[in-house]
Amino acid sequence: MSSKPAGKGLNREAMAWRAAQDIPDGAYVNLGIGIPEMVARFVPAGREVIYHSENGILGFGPPPEPGQEDPELINAGKKPITLQPGTSFFHHADSFAMIRGGHIDICILGAMQVAANGDLANWSTGEGGVPAVGGAMDLVAGVKQVFIITEHTTRQGEPKLLTRCTYPLTGAGVVSRVFTNYGVFDVADGRFVMREIASGIDVEAVRAATEGPLEISADLKVVEAPVPA
Amino acid sequence: MSSKPAGKGLNREAMAWRAAQDIPDGAYVNLGIGIPEMVARFVPAGREVIYHSENGILGFGPPPEPGQEDPELINAGKKPITLQPGTSFFHHADSFAMIRGGHIDICILGAMQVAANGDLANWSTGEGGVPAVGGAMDLVAGVKQVFIITEHTTRQGEPKLLTRCTYPLTGAGVVSRVFTNYGVFDVADGRFVMREIASGIDVEAVRAATEGPLEISADLKVVEAPVPA
Amino acid sequence: MIDKKVQSVAEAVSGIRDGATVMISGFGEAGSPIELIHALIDQGARELVVVNNNAGNGYVGLAALIGAGRVRKVICSYPRSSHSEVFPELYRAGRIELELVPQGTLAERIRAGGAGIPAFYTPTSAGTPLAEGKEVREFNGRQYVLEQALTGDVALVKAERADRFGNLVYNKTARNFAPIMCMAAKNTIVQVRHVVEAGDIDPEAVVTPGIFVDRVVHVPNPAQESKLVAEGVRYP
């Protein structure tokens, strides 16, 4: 197989679009800050998804029109959201009972590092500064399926899909699927299994950019992202 | 001191009346089934007391007029009660958070046996049959002050105020005050301290009917119960 | 479109398996989902473990389920009442198991089960026979007992109103154990007096958010257990 230079692959919108395809109708979903928040825009028509946010709201709607923001109606990213029929409010302990008790079907988070054993590091580089963890450790410990959206490598080109995380863990053995600019990877049996590859990306380039054990699915598909890449 | 035959002392209403005098204005109170339930009728005018029941209600009112009963508005004794301004409903875990968390000021319960070390036995004779405990163990473990209303002796004339309970405990070291037909007793420092005596009752008769260590307060008063004894 | 409504109590209780742990809401008759319990009797599941505060009255509802021989074990705080005949008789005959749990510990174990807390310490029952065989540990000079979470395969619950998402509100003291049982069961089945449109329940006043509810069935005129008992009704 020829090794052509790797393109950039999927852009942020395309990664969010691809993750959105894996959210089934009727799912209870918690979206992290950043690219994961964009996922809600790409859920296929006809699927009704109920969004949960750590700060005590279930079933909320998209951001309001400019000028309609309510500072007491926000998500965990502290961004304004909206009410829709079926919304409910509850306190923080009940909100995390939903998380820790396994009632949320899917959460989608960013990552600094993901390991082939499912370990996730996404809260600290361990290098000082002011540490902050938020609800990430609760989400990965409690939600049924943890999806990760991340660039395949750091800005410096270092792999983020590793054999073992070197940064402090957010949770051990918690990640089930990773969406990167290069494709879609299941985390299973101690390795990354590449299920889909971004258009224009070479498998060898993915291998070169992946430090952890990588298996290429015999049934490898190309990501069909309609979002301009 | 001459030992005249002990009278019966206070009747049930008079015991409930006497206990009611020790409930301060603004107190949060849980009343057990039986004589304790009668206490609410005798709280002095001008004191506002907020009643809690285990089954998830705070600030309820007296029993309804006949014919006005609502089977979904009951207390823990499964007797009908009423709403009043300020009532609130909550679920069972929140209700027992109030109890266990030390938010209730006073609970008043019946007793099979009370010991001078504050131990209480009021749920089982330990002799078989179908055991049932309800919320008694939670109440005595969590409420700030546990008051007991009980006849001073069993129907067979056996003492109920003991050195040690012989029946299975409801809680260890939990009782602070006991109201009996003979008078009012504080439980302190491993003994019963008689503070008040019922009219017509002889101190020696109380001693004879009390198995646990008994001290008579130097300032012993006569219970002034206006309720017909 | 999400719609948790089902068309009958029979459909609501379908799929409950032999050996299931079934949480049943209610405190005495208040909040008891009597129509769902009767549907469960008709459905036929056996060897059930039932979690309820009590053990039934007369020969209807929970008492009828027990009387039909479907219940292997009851986990409750107070299995006696002035009208309970069925459970005491089976218990004395050694034909049914009882796990007696203080009422607040029962509530907290259920809430823990729903909240992903496997175990917690409580002061309740320390120094009593109900703490025997349990770990006791000291915090700040006081003794506490380790208690484990309770979860259900199924919860049968009565509520006042539901929308298609399963958002629930209750009626007065019929609320009792229902909200925490909805949290603690894998499959939460709710009978409601009123089904309303999405948005009709004030989002500030939702007691059980729909995430805790799986099936909703409309039972507009639920029977009142005490009336059935007074009339001497036996189910089936």
Added chain:
Amino acid sequence: MIDKKVQSVAEAVSGIRDGATVMISGFGEAGSPIELIHALIDQGARELVVVNNNAGNGYVGLAALIGAGRVRKVICSYPRSSHSEVFPELYRAGRIELELVPQGTLAERIRAGGAGIPAFYTPTSAGTPLAEGKEVREFNGRQYVLEQALTGDVALVKAERADRFGNLVYNKTARNFAPIMCMAAKNTIVQVRHVVEAGDIDPEAVVTPGIFVDRVVHVPNPAQESKLVAEGVRYP
């Protein structure tokens, strides 16, 4: 007659002592009792331990309390934000202590404190640095971390409406930590936009029953923290 209303924020925060543990409601600015915090700055208590999800924004509210040097330690999940300067600076200088707690563990520890549960096990943080030094125990084949209850000497809370009994309802996602902090503090002090007559709050919709509330003060037009931050306001 029970009446928990007091006449001013100064009266509301009176008696808070040096060294007190102060729980402060809010998630970012939503639900932050900014007028009570400013009154606490004026009141002067020092060496406080503050429990909040965050560590303040700009130079008002919690950030102003910290900036005034009144806070010895912050217990929180997320002390950073795009407008947080005060805490990071003191933290880097070693002049303030931080206990970093996962957000759900923070909420559950507060709830446990209010519910009389001294400690509980949670899966959150197992296998991570935040579990270091803590007891880890296996239940059903999975690792759980023992976490201890948090209680407060005082809670400063913002709510939407209160009656004289202290029954509370909140506004949307400004509810967040407030109900559990009301439960967990010895002295719960609440600022509300509206004071209503007893009976005006639907008993089915009360979120915090008055038993958890000690003092209520009417603050009809609370400041919006983000506006103050944008305007560069500094308190005092």
